[in-house]
Amino acid sequence: MKRLTSIKELQALAEQARQKLAERERKIQVKVHRGTCGIASGANNVLEAFLREVEARKLSDVLILKASCIGLCDREPVVSVILPGKQRVLYCNVTVDKVPGIIEEHLMKGKAIKEWVADEDAPWFKLQEIRIMHNQDLDPSNIEEYLARDGYQALAKVLTQMKPEEVLEEVRKSGVRGRGGAGFPTGTKWGFVRSATGDEKFVLCNGDEGDPGAYMNRAVLEGNPHSVIEGMVIGAYTIGNVRQGYAYIRAEYPLAIEAMSNALRQAEEYGFLGENILGTGFNFSIDIFPGAGAFVCGEETALMRSIEGKRGNPRQRPPFPANKGLFDKPTTLNNVETWSNIPQIIWKGADWFSSVGNKQNKGTKTLCLVGKTSNTGLVEVPLGITLNQLVYDIGGGIAEGKKFKAVQLGGPSGGVIPAKHADTPIDYEAVPALGAIMGSGGVIVLDEDNCMVDIAKFFLGFTQDESCGKCTPCQAGIPKLREILTRISEAKGTMEDINLLSELGGMVAEVSLCGLGQTAPNPALTTIRHFRDEYEAHIIDKRCPAGVCRSLVAFHAVEDKCYPCLESVAGYDAGGYEAFKALLPELIPDRVMEKLRNGGCAVDLARFLMTVPAQNKSCTKCPPCRLASAQMIRLLDAIATGNGNRETLDLLIELGDTMKTGSECPVGKTAPDVVLFALEHFREQFEAHILDKRCPAGICQKVVTYHTICPLRAAVPIQAR
Amino acid sequence: MERRETETPAREEIDVGTISRQIQKVIDDTHGKSGALIRVLQQTQGFVGYLPPPVLEIISRYLKVPLSEVYGIVSFYHFFTMVPRGRHVIQVCLGTSCYVKGGQKVLDTLKKEYNLEPEEITPDGKFSLETVRCLGCCGLSPVMAIGDAVHRKVKPGDVKGILSSYQ
Numbered sequence: 001m002k003r004l005t006s007i008k009e010l011q012a013l014a015e016q017a018r019q020k021l022a023e024r025e026r027k028i029q030v031k032v033h034r035g036t037c038g039i040a041s042g043a044n045n046v047l048e049a050f051l052r053e054v055e056a057r058k059l060s061d062v063l064i065l066k067a068s069c070i071g072l073c074d075r076e077p078v079v080s081v082i083l084p085g086k087q088r089v090l091y092c093n094v095t096v097d098k099v100p101g102i103i104e105e106h107l108m109k110g111k112a113i114k115e116w117v118a119d120e121d122a123p124w125f126k127l128q129e130i131r132i133m134h135n136q137d138l139d140p141s142n143i144e145e146y147l148a149r150d151g152y153q154a155l156a157k158v159l160t161q162m163k164p165e166e167v168l169e170e171v172r173k174s175g176v177r178g179r180g181g182a183g184f185p186t187g188t189k190w191g192f193v194r195s196a197t198g199d200e201k202f203v204l205c206n207g208d209e210g211d212p213g214a215y216m217n218r219a220v221l222e223g224n225p226h227s228v229i230e231g232m233v234i235g236a237y238t239i240g241n242v243r244q245g246y247a248y249i250r251a252e253y254p255l256a257i258e259a260m261s262n263a264l265r266q267a268e269e270y271g272f273l274g275e276n277i278l279g280t281g282f283n284f285s286i287d288i289f290p291g292a293g294a295f296v297c298g299e300e301t302a303l304m305r306s307i308e309g310k311r312g313n314p315r316q317r318p319p320f321p322a323n324k325g326l327f328d329k330p331t332t333l334n335n336v337e338t339w340s341n342i343p344q345i346i347w348k349g350a351d352w353f354s355s356v357g358n359k360q361n362k363g364t365k366t367l368c369l370v371g372k373t374s375n376t377g378l379v380e381v382p383l384g385i386t387l388n389q390l391v392y393d394i395g396g397g398i399a400e401g402k403k404f405k406a407v408q409l410g411g412p413s414g415g416v417i418p419a420k421h422a423d424t425p426i427d428y429e430a431v432p433a434l435g436a437i438m439g440s441g442g443v444i445v446l447d448e449d450n451c452m453v454d455i456a457k458f459f460l461g462f463t464q465d466e467s468c469g470k471c472t473p474c475q476a477g478i479p480k481l482r483e484i485l486t487r488i489s490e491a492k493g494t495m496e497d498i499n500l501l502s503e504l505g506g507m508v509a510e511v512s513l514c515g516l517g518q519t520a521p522n523p524a525l526t527t528i529r530h531f532r533d534e535y536e537a538h539i540i541d542k543r544c545p546a547g548v549c550r551s552l553v554a555f556h557a558v559e560d561k562c563y564p565c566l567e568s569v570a571g572y573d574a575g576g577y578e579a580f581k582a583l584l585p586e587l588i589p590d591r592v593m594e595k596l597r598n599g600g601c602a603v604d605l606a607r608f609l610m611t612v613p614a615q616n617k618s619c620t621k622c623p624p625c626r627l628a629s630a631q632m633i634r635l636l637d638a639i640a641t642g643n644g645n646r647e648t649l650d651l652l653i654e655l656g657d658t659m660k661t662g663s664e665c666p667v668g669k670t671a672p673d674v675v676l677f678a679l680e681h682f683r684e685q686f687e688a689h690i691l692d693k694r695c696p697a698g699i700c701q702k703v704v705t706y707h708t709i710c711p712l713r714a715a716v717p718i719q720a721r
Numbered sequence: 722m723e724r725r726e727t728e729t730p731a732r733e734e735i736d737v738g739t740i741s742r743q744i745q746k747v748i749d750d751t752h753g754k755s756g757a758l759i760r761v762l763q764q765t766q767g768f769v770g771y772l773p774p775p776v777l778e779i780i781s782r783y784l785k786v787p788l789s790e791v792y793g794i795v796s797f798y799h800f801f802t803m804v805p806r807g808r809h810v811i812q813v814c815l816g817t818s819c820y821v822k823g824g825q826k827v828l829d830t831l832k833k834e835y836n837l838e839p840e841e842i843t844p845d846g847k848f849s850l851e852t853v854r855c856l857g858c859c860g861l862s863p864v865m866a867i868g869d870a871v872h873r874k875v876k877p878g879d880v881k882g883i884l885s886s887y888q
Contacts, residue, residue, distance in 0.1 A: 036856075036857060037873075040871030040872070074861065209857070211855070214857075215857030252853065289756060289760075290763060292762075292798035292799070294799060309760075310756075310790075312797065370817075370859035370862065371818055408817065442859075444821065458820055459817075465854075
């Protein structure tokens with residue numbers, strides 16, 4: 001491809017590209033959406049299957065195309081089918097097996113297979129306002145498809161018809177605010193850098209999306225990389241004296257780095273980057289800098305240090321990067337999404353951009369709706385939409401009929417907003433008013449099964465790991481905060497600890513050097529603010545209302561999975577064993593018998609009951625108890641997994657008897673009772689495992705797994721209310 | 722130099738001569754780009770697999786950067802490792818979404834079933850375990866990546882089956 005040297009050539013090429021797309025519309029189009037999530041779910045296999053099957057059937061009027069992520073992360077792989085002149089039909093959860101069906105029914109006979117198709121009248125689609133992600137039906141690796149959708153037209157307009165001041169004015173007028181989290185007006189930021197003195201300035205793109213639970217930037221970089229590039233070139237032109245830009249993308253996003261590198265290569269080849277862009281004499285190029293996995297590098301001064309090839313330690317501000325940034329030159333750093341908004345603001349106008357949103361918050365925001373809602377994925381909504389709309393309408397409510405408890409916004413720097421404030425609009429004023437921050441757009445929905453102390457502890461653990469260690473409040477304060485939270489979660493806290501958390505948290509927030517430390521206490525502070533009762537339950541009642549904090553969990557049996565005895569061993573850790581032991585004689589003849597007659601498995605039960613007293617409670621002093629109990633569990637395991645034989649049974653009885661007679665104390669003397677009892681009364685069940693290799697009750701499987709959280713290794717925890 | 726080399730755990734695998742040449746080539750390629758040190762370290766880890774002291778010394782010498790500074794970078798960024806990795810690197814995601822949906826249980830299962838702690842490698846060199854903070858596949862959580870393949874909605878009971886498909 002020859003570099004474009006004039007606007008005229010660009011227009012001719014764009015026209016050609018538009019025609020190509022229009023021609024495609026006359027055929028049957030099958031688009032396989034391939035984002036990271038899609039590929040993880042098997043989109044590449046689906047793509048190959050379509051190519052193979054269409055080839056085999058010699059369908060010449062069918063086009064199999066690649067497209068980018070469509071945001072339906074939990075329903076991947078997604079395939080769109082578009083018949084000429086018809087609306088697109090979205091197939092969800094497509095597998096290789098479904099491909100022939102779709103081809104035969106839909107492509108050949110024109111009938112969509114309704115059961116596999118997403119309902120596009122659902123609120124998930126209706127409430128979205130797709131702007132940044134508007135190219136999700138195109139192949140991001142092909143620059144000409146971007147050109148067909150008015151790609152690089154904004155750049156052409158800026159370079160030929162607008163003065164930098166006019167561009168700046170348009171950006172200001174649109175009201176676009178930094179999408180990285182702080183919501184600082186982009187126009188104002190650019191204005192600072194533009195008016196800073198210096199003959200060399202830089203523009204940077206922050207793609208170090210470190211917040212766990214957020215991947216909007218990844219989707220934009222993978223799905224619409226040229227919009228980011230175009231935005232950066234426009235930014236460079238507006239600010240002036242900029243010849244070099246950097247896109248800092250985290251190394252955990254290999255596909256995004258690949259998509260962006262490819263886009264940069266193409267942009268250079270076509271003349272949108274490099275020397276004499278579009279023949280206008282403007283020079284600018286962009287280089288990718290892959291991050292190396294440090295959360296703090298999302299902070300602007302740390303990111304700049306990292307691009308310089310140093311440790312990503314933040315530094316004191318002022319001087320602000322607008323005056324002294326990368327290599328001490330004036331620098332603007334904007335988020336991926338902010339850059340991606342710029343071309344549309346220029347091409348469609350500031351008024352178009354500000355036509356959605358509310359008073360101070362214009363435009364759309366991409367959000368990652370994840371956690372406990374029925375629908376999860378990437379959405380783009382107008383700013384100012386309420387949390388209720390997001391969780392209940394778009395998200396379809398909480399999965400499995402659980403109760404909505406809170407949303408977590410802004411990752412480790414953010415906080416929780418409880419369900420009672422769910423009418424809060426998502427914007428840069430209302431969210432911080434409740435103590436959370438907008439952040440880059442991760443919305444993690446929590447339900448009644450999530451413990452707020454645990455969530456706070458989780459985030460403090462994250463920031464503790466990620467603190468660069470430079471300033472003391474952050475380096476020493478965060479571990480201390482976490483220590484207090486751990487104490488509370490282990491029922492060792494006092495009411496004073498809550499005050500201590502607030503006080504210390506306030507101090508860390510106030511005196512830390514950079515954004516990481518200043519916001520790190522937020523998860524603790526907001527959970528205390530909105531869920532103080534939960535902290536008090538941990539401290540005063542010594543219980544975890546959500547049943548998450550392990551040392552406070554009481555166990556209940558889930559009827560069809562466990563044995564009735566377990567209902568009585570609530571609080572096993574806190575002296576529950578005594579209660580359990582007291583129940584044993586009573587359990588064996590009556591309740592266990594009843595359970596076994598009603599479909600329990602004797603082998604599994606024997607194994608379980610053997611595990612509790614023998615393995616957990618043997619003092620290991622006398623060999624019969626110490627060795628035989630472990631050996632008996634192994635034998636029972638062997639039987640349960642179908643590896644036993646008749647000798648195993650004899651050995652079990654022999655070991656049981658030895659243990660009974662040879663043990664010194666009642667723990668060892670009584671432990672084998674359950675096994676011997678089961679063998680005596682339900683021998684046929686043992687034989688079924690050995691001879692027929694089957695479990696009559698359908699409980700024992702080849703690999704026996706137990707719920708890891710339960711200290712008895714058998715029960716499933718439910719709320720201990 | 723020679724003495725240090727013998728201290729590294731997998732000395733047989735390090736061919737200093739070849740690696741020196743490769744590193745020199747990487748440095749030539751990144752010439753003029755900013756942040757050369759991090760780029761060189763990233764690419765070197767790409768072909769060596771990890772960054773043992775002898776490799777850091779070579780980089781320090783070639784780039785004329787003090788060894789302390791090179792070590793400072795390697796220990797600062799999670800991406801770099803100074804211990805060898807397994808043939809398959811298991812990354813268990815402990816980002817928020819995966820955490821609230823049970824990523825920790827997946828990790829606990831791996832620890833128990835394979836006797837592996839994070840940053841450790843199995844005795845046969847087949848797997849090494851790492852934890853990551855968000856792979857950006859939150860819609861599929863909990864996720865576990867083995868090499869480049871992301872496994873979605875992993876349950877503790879699925880772990881053995883998934884690992885057994887790797888040779």
